[in-house]
Amino acid sequence: MTPLPQLLQQAQAAFSAGNFEQAAKAFQMAATLAPGDWSIHFNQGICLAQLGDGPQSYQAYAQAQALNPDHTPTLANLAATAFQLGRLDLALPWAQRQVELEPDNPLAHDNLGQVFHGLREWGKAIQAFHRALILAPHDAAILNHLGMAQQAHGLLDEATATFQTARKAAPGDGEILTNLGLLLEKQGHYQAGLELLQQALAISPKQPRYWSNVGNSLRRCGRYAESLASHQQAVALAPADPSCRWNNALALLGQGYWKEGWAEYEWGEMAGTRSRFSNRLPRWRGERLHGRSLLLRAEQGLGDTLQFIRFVPLLLAFGGDIVIEVQPALLPLLADSDSPLRWVPQGPDLPKDAWGCDCYLPLLSLPHVLQLDETHFAAIGAGPYIEVPQRYQEKWAQHLPIKSNAKRIGLVWAGNSRHPNDQERSCPLSALAPLLNIPEVEWVSLQKPSPANLPAALLNLGPELEDFADTAAALARLDLVITVDTAIAHLAGALGCPAWVMLAADADWRWPRQGTATSWYPSLTLYRQKMPGQWLPLLESIARLLPNWLKTSSPQAFP
Numbered sequence: 001m002t003p004l005p006q007l008l009q010q011a012q013a014a015f016s017a018g019n020f021e022q023a024a025k026a027f028q029m030a031a032t033l034a035p036g037d038w039s040i041h042f043n044q045g046i047c048l049a050q051l052g053d054g055p056q057s058y059q060a061y062a063q064a065q066a067l068n069p070d071h072t073p074t075l076a077n078l079a080a081t082a083f084q085l086g087r088l089d090l091a092l093p094w095a096q097r098q099v100e101l102e103p104d105n106p107l108a109h110d111n112l113g114q115v116f117h118g119l120r121e122w123g124k125a126i127q128a129f130h131r132a133l134i135l136a137p138h139d140a141a142i143l144n145h146l147g148m149a150q151q152a153h154g155l156l157d158e159a160t161a162t163f164q165t166a167r168k169a170a171p172g173d174g175e176i177l178t179n180l181g182l183l184l185e186k187q188g189h190y191q192a193g194l195e196l197l198q199q200a201l202a203i204s205p206k207q208p209r210y211w212s213n214v215g216n217s218l219r220r221c222g223r224y225a226e227s228l229a230s231h232q233q234a235v236a237l238a239p240a241d242p243s244c245r246w247n248n249a250l251a252l253l254g255q256g257y258w259k260e261g262w263a264e265y266e267w268g269e270m271a272g273t274r275s276r277f278s279n280r281l282p283r284w285r286g287e288r289l290h291g292r293s294l295l296l297r298a299e300q301g302l303g304d305t306l307q308f309i310r311f312v313p314l315l316l317a318f319g320g321d322i323v324i325e326v327q328p329a330l331l332p333l334l335a336d337s338d339s340p341l342r343w344v345p346q347g348p349d350l351p352k353d354a355w356g357c358d359c360y361l362p363l364l365s366l367p368h369v370l371q372l373d374e375t376h377f378a379a380i381g382a383g384p385y386i387e388v389p390q391r392y393q394e395k396w397a398q399h400l401p402i403k404s405n406a407k408r409i410g411l412v413w414a415g416n417s418r419h420p421n422d423q424e425r426s427c428p429l430s431a432l433a434p435l436l437n438i439p440e441v442e443w444v445s446l447q448k449p450s451p452a453n454l455p456a457a458l459l460n461l462g463p464e465l466e467d468f469a470d471t472a473a474a475l476a477r478l479d480l481v482i483t484v485d486t487a488i489a490h491l492a493g494a495l496g497c498p499a500w501v502m503l504a505a506d507a508d509w510r511w512p513r514q515g516t517a518t519s520w521y522p523s524l525t526l527y528r529q530k531m532p533g534q535w536l537p538l539l540e541s542i543a544r545l546l547p548n549w550l551k552t553s554s555p556q557a558f559p
Contacts (some may be wrong), residue, residue, distance in 0.1 A: 020050040038067035043325040106136035121152035142172035174200040188532035207236035244269035254509040262368035275299035284359040295357035302487035332469035336389035384496030396473035415486035424504040431535040434543035446480025493521025505529040
């Protein structure tokens with residue numbers, strides 16, 4: 001057996017040479033000879049961390065800490081390793097203990113702040129970073145961490161100032177430039193944000209994430225061709241990076257490159273931007289079904305489901321049974337038909353029998369599997385492809401009878417508050433004032449949930465819309481709907497009901513970049529903000545258009 005001193009010498013030599021695998025083996029052998037030597041376990045943990053073996057590294061540090069409880073580098077490494085493993089519950093007590101032992105160490109407070117940030121305890125994170133900055137007021141990394149916590153806590157002005165200070169402390173730090181640029185964009189300062197993101201890219205031109213950031217920023221500035229080129233450069237640098245591929249997908253789809261875009265869109269599951277279904281069924285790849293049953297699974301939002309079910313009838317030609325799992329709120333609307341399609345409610349888990357199906361496909365993967373491209377895409381399901389169930393037509397014919405003395409216009413000003421872009425796409429109720437002053441209009445609120453203290457000019461139907469069949473029947477009895485980019489816009493388009501859709505300046509990929517028409521829904525007319533967040537000017541423009549529409553449009557034909 002090799003003597004302990006020789007093993008330690010071999011381990012140190014291998015470590016110095018960067019041969020961490022050999023060093024870890026030597027430290028492991030040394031630990032068997034001297035299990036009570038905390039430093040051997042500590043050094044083994046460092047080697048294992050270099051090899052990317054987080055769990056074993058953590059175990060080695062834990063053994064070192066058990067033998068030397070107050071060794072602060074061990075505590076710091078335990079906290080950092082647990083953090084990297086996503087075990088914030090383990091990281092917190094180690095970071096807190098390090099602060100207790102080293103109250104004058106700014107890095108100890110910084111580490112604690114990062115753990116609190118990971119736990120989404122923004123206030124505690126900010127306090128920890130402030131304590132760190134008392135000890136190291138010009139530390140750019142700590143300032144950067146503070147700015148990120150302030151931004152997450154909604155303190156955008158404070159975060160901007162903090163990032164500016166960090167930038168002065170480290171003007172060549174690409175991460176600081178990136179965080180400040182993205183924050184400025186979030187506040188609507190697109191050009192200023194773009195310039196900072198381009199500076200970060202100039203510092204690190206091989207960083208694919210920076211190319212993606214610049215690509216997204218160029219899109220927000222309306223420079224779509226340059227945006228696509230940036231995303232494709234990101235993919236060239238990191239072809240296996242799901243986030244880069246996802247951003248490239250959105251750029252391609254936004255430019256109308258459907259076939260290529262749908263192929264890239266498949267990366268969304270790995271990027272975490274599309275639903276990842278855990279089930280026992282094999283994925284359908286577009287082959288003939290030969291009597292088997294295919295399960296289509298709705299994903300993302302209600303609007304996505306309404307938009308993409310237009311493609312479902314194409315599957316009937318594949319020779320099998322088609323089962324579509326959709327959000328329960330849509331089931332009364334979609335299942336009430338004589339179609340051979342079978343509609344079932346989506347729950348948190350797939351039933352044990354998987355609805356009796358043999359294979360599955362996420363709904364939004366249909367265009368890719370069916371190989372739809374721009375040459376024939378617009379013709380598929382462009383017209384109305386959803387009908388209001390008869391019993392709902394009869395219900396709402398009594399509930400919302402025809403009025404001859406006024407046009408009836410529905411309003412929806414906010415979408416799902418949990419949507420990642422809700423801040424951009426939803427409009428404040430106060431911005432509707434220019435519309436509500438127009439005479440000879442009966443204004444109807446279709447907003448759900450219904451806000452308190454609605455203006456008296458609004459007839460509130462929200463509480464009576466129990467599901468989307470109710471909403472569809474109500475829409476069919478309106479002369480017009482004015483809505484933001486939400487499921488109601490897709491529902492109106494799928495029904496063929498006239499609707500004016502108010503879009504944010506940086507609208508979603510599915511809405512054309514220019515013009516007022518969309519081949520997805522011929523009955524919709526699109527209106528865009530000219531400046532980010534500026535809803536009132538858009539509503540004022542719509543208010544100027546409405547009087548002429550009131551004179552020239554025909555009343556809605558009620559079923």
